[in-house]
Amino acid sequence: MQLVKDEHVQSRFSNTFPRTVEMVCPFCLKEAVFETGTWQEHGRQVAASELTCARCEEEILFVQLLQSDGTRKEGGLYCYPKSGGREPMPGVEYLQPLSAPLARSYDSALKLYNRAEWGAAALTVRHVIAGLANRLLGDDKRDMALPRRLEALAQDVDLARPLQDVAQLLAPGGTFGRQFEDEAAIDKVTAELLLELAEQMITYLVVLPGTMSDLKSRIATAPVPLRRGSSSGSGSGAA
Structure with a gap:
């Protein structure tokens, strides 16, 4: 089960139960509106309904936690299977004070990813990485190539x-x-x-190095797609 944030609920019934929910479908991996029929109460603690994707017509089970008086509990909406979308990273709220444009770029990259626009998402992520380096580096290093800027962070950032x-x-x-x-x-x-x-120290000293090492290994072993127009052959030999 995955928590569905209130911001994804587009409309509600008169009893405030969700009527339509907009999120990334786990089946077609597209941003879509899910429409519900009726909610069935179970055991006075939860209500459940199957919402249908308006794109692929697949159904997802939604569960709404209830309060003791039978009304919906705030922040108590869940779905199964989980949304195909990627949620914002933990701590992303610290990006806004550093740079509002950078925060918007990160949000754009996430939205592009969740719309399966892989190329545009990747380019925007690169823009985020470059922008982050620029914000943290001194003015004298901002004209360097991105790899050099990232290397310079170790000297400029304490x-x-x-x-x-x-x-x-x-x-x-x-x-x-x-x-x-x-x-x-x-x-x-x-x-x-x-x-x-x-916990913050564990994240800084243990989790971050560990996850970075895992990511580096996954990047090193990931298949590299062929460029458009490139040949998969080894080339023609001389006669």
């Missing part, structure tokens, strides 16, 4: 700064360091913040 900040927080005189002097005085908020800090 990648060690997040760990330095953590070290200061956990130092004996730091915000968290002082609280370890009296374990019994640590409250829920502090414990939650420390747990989140540990």
Whole structure:
């Protein structure tokens, strides 16, 4: 089951249950409108309906969680099988303060991908990568070729700064360091913040390098499509 965000619901019945939902169909992989017939309540906790893709006419099961009074629960709409679309990356909200145009480019790339416009999506992604390098680099390096700009990020961007900040927080005189002097005085908020800090460190030090290594391996072994007009033969030999 996959959560369906409220923004995908285009219209609702008078009881506020979804009537039409717009999302990428898992069968035809096209952005389409799904139309529902009736919702059937099950056990006073959920209601279910089969919505039909207006493009390929395949059906998807939608489940709506209910509150104790029988009304729909906010943020409680799910579908099976899951949408064929790609959801925005976690933390994408931090892109907007860095560069609004860059955030819009990322959103465009996602929409193009979800419409199966692979070439346009790939070009837009490259634009996002180039734009990100430009925003983080100094003016003197922005005219370099993209591979050189990416290599220069290691010198221009202080990648060690997040760990330095953590070290200061956990130092004996730091915000968290002082609280370890009296374990019994640590409250829920502090414990939650420390747990989140540990999770961010795991993401930064373990998950990111691991996923980058996996992606590099997948890129290295991915089949390379032939260019248009190229010959699959080995060429003609001399007589």
